[in-house]
Amino acid sequence: MTLNDDSFTHWKNREEIAESMIPMIGKLHRERDVTILLHSRSLVNKSVVSILKTHRFARQIAGEELSVTETLPFLEALTTLDLGPSQIDIGILAENHRADDRGLSVLDFTAEAVAGATGGNKIDRREPxxxxxxxxxxxxxxxxxxxxxxxxxxxxxxxxxxxxxxxxxxxxxxxxxxxxxxxxxxxxxxxxxxxxxxxxxxxxxxxxxxxxxxxxxxxxxxxxxxxxxxxxxxxxxxxxxxxxxxxxxxxxxxxxxxxPGKGDVPNIVHGVNHDTIKPDEQILSCASCTTNAIVPPLKAMNDEYGVERGHVETVHSFTNDQNLLDNYHKADRRGRSAPLNMVITETGAASAVAKALPELKAPITGSSIRVPVPDVSIAILSLRLGRETTREEVLDHLRDVSLTSPLRRQIDFTTAPDAVSMDFIGSRHASIVDAGATKVDGDNAILYLWYDNEFGYSCQVVRVVQHVSGVEYPTYPATSV
The missing domain is CATH 3.40.50.720 (NAD(P)-binding Rossmann-like Domain)
Structure with missing residues (x-):
């Protein structure tokens, strides 16, 4: 058998395993309101190839591919448990089990990790x-x-x-x-x-x-x-x-x-301040797409290094607020043809940071350039940190945040050397850290953050709605705050 035959056989074996996972994932979702995740990415209603690609994604983050042969036993274990409504990340389950030195079986380890969603600990299924x-x-x-x-x-x-x-x-x-x-x-x-x-x-x-x-x-x-x-x-x-x-x-x-809400309307960025919403609050805002893109990384950097001050420059896709061809517009410059020009404009994202992240006392300024692309923008976040660090340390920190922290649904991470804006259409994260573009010099750090200003933002909106409606189910294994 040739090397190519070996690779093809290995692929077909993984395809077969992924096929066997689909009915288990679907049944857990339909019958028990359990959503199976892999590093915060939902596997519900995904194809065989999508499941395999999601497993391969771990390679660019963690340095090695996560195989379906590793995660299948945890999925099988979940089907045997008395689970209630929840979200369960089998990628984190597999990695935590690998790092655990107690010699527990997959079933025992899984049962312990998701104990909050089983038996008498189960929460009730919500009414629609x-x-x-x-x-x-x-x-x-x-x-x-x-x-x-x-x-x-x-x-x-x-x-x-x-x-x-x-x-x-x-x-x-x-x-x-x-x-x-x-x-x-x-x-x-x-x-x-x-x-x-x-x-x-x-x-x-x-x-x-x-x-x-x-x-x-x-x-x-x-x-x-x-x-x-x-x-x-x-x-x-x-x-x-x-x-x-x-x-x-x-x-x-x-x-x-x-x-962005005005006056006393709460501006909410899911993952950062959604837990501050008062139960009796009837009106709230999901802020802007750019605010959602920069606040989670700002929180991650401030928690680890402290932030003394910062500036965000957004290179933003054009929107329906602009004109297709030159015509009158009440705002400066936005009347000029959107698909033909780069247009300097304002952004309220920097000023909105204080509402969503009040513990960040650093002044943050911001400006924006609209460019002739229909979707996906990039925020260039320039920060003066509270202490000196290295590029490697910052990237390791943000990689870990994207994988295992409570912000893992908000912050994604890419090491792709030739990544461009179109690659991030359909991203469900609020922003994606571009590792290759990151610059760090002492206490100065510059982060390049891609974001699908349409779809990624819409995902954040739905997460807020799920939270206020009471149908945002807990995620296991639990992460430290």
Whole structure:
């Protein structure tokens, strides 16, 4: 047998193992509300190749590939346990077991690591929580995709309605088509049908009512069977408490804004300050995509080294707020053609840091350049640290944060030497540390942080909604805070 034959045989064996994992992962998710993760990446509804690629991802982070032969025994062990709703990371289970010197079997070690989700410790399965989208633009449609994807067993978030202004003939069909096909993010993973008679879009079995209204004051959501819902405002038309309070109509309990909030509206970055949300808070903001991109790495660096001051320069993809061709715009420079120019503009991300990370006392300044790409941006974070360090130490710290810390869903890490912006379309992390571009000199550090300003941000929004709705289940093995 040749070397190539050996490699091919090894690949086919791993394919077979990955195939055997799919029904176990699906059954745990549907029947017990258990989401199987691998280094914070969900394996639910993934293909054989996707499962293998996710395992291989560990190679660029930890230096060696994590094999399905290592994780399969832990997945099999989980199927034998009396599990309740939870998220379980079999990658961390496998690595922790490898480092454990007590000689425990896989089953005993797994049972101990997930004890908080078994037997008498199980939490109850949550009742479905209604969600309404107000606005159906770039972020609205991506949030819709995520909500439909996460319906799972039917006990989580359930997208019930979308509110838009009437757009004329075949409006419903055109909106469904925009959900079905996206020039940047590709095809919707599933099936979509339109019921024009009832004014609904049916996506993967989820019946979504499309409500036409010119203002929140026109709507009684209970008339559509919507109750105790969380409304996500994707329009950005109202950003203060008074304006957003208009959404608190019959059927709506809470309002989440997908733009920076003004005044006393809490600005929430999941993973950093979501645990500060008061149970009775009805209105909150998910801040901006750039704030979500820079605050988690800022926290990681401040916790380890201290940050004395910083500056963030964002090189940001163009957005619908800009003009396709030169035309009047109320803001300076944004009236110039977005696909033809680099456009210097402002960013509120730096000033928003104080709201999301009040323990960071360092002054942070910021500016932005819009560039002719449709998605994925990069934040260049220049920091004066509280102590001197080395590039190797900073990279080791951020690598560990991306793998095992409570920020592992927010911070990703890449060592790819030829990484470019298109490589990060569809990233579910708030930001991705580019190891090759990182610079450290004494107490000065410059981090290059990629972020999918559409999809990664939408993932952060959904995480906040899951948290406030009570369907954000605990993750095991637990990580230290």
């Amino acid at each position: 929580r209604d969600v309404v989208l107000y606005g159906f633009g770039r972020i609205g449609r991506l949030v819709a995709r995520l909500l439909i994807e996460k319906t799972g067993s039917g006990n989580g978030l359930r997208l019930r309605a979308i509110v838009v202004r009437g757009g004329g003939e075949q409006d419903l069909i055109k909106r469904a088509s925009l959900l079905r096909r996206d020039s940047v993010h590709g095809q919707f993973q599933g099936t979509i049908t339109v019921d024009e008679a009832n004014g609904t879009i049916v996506a993967n079995g989820n019946e979504i009512k499309v409500i036409y209204a010119d203002s929140p004051a026109e709507i009684d959501y209970t008339a559509y069977g919507v109750n105790h819902a969380i409304l996500i405002d994707n329009t950005g038309k109202w950003r203060d408490r008074e304006g957003l309070s208009q959404h608190l109509r019959p059927g709506i309990d809470k309002v989440v804004l997908t733009a």
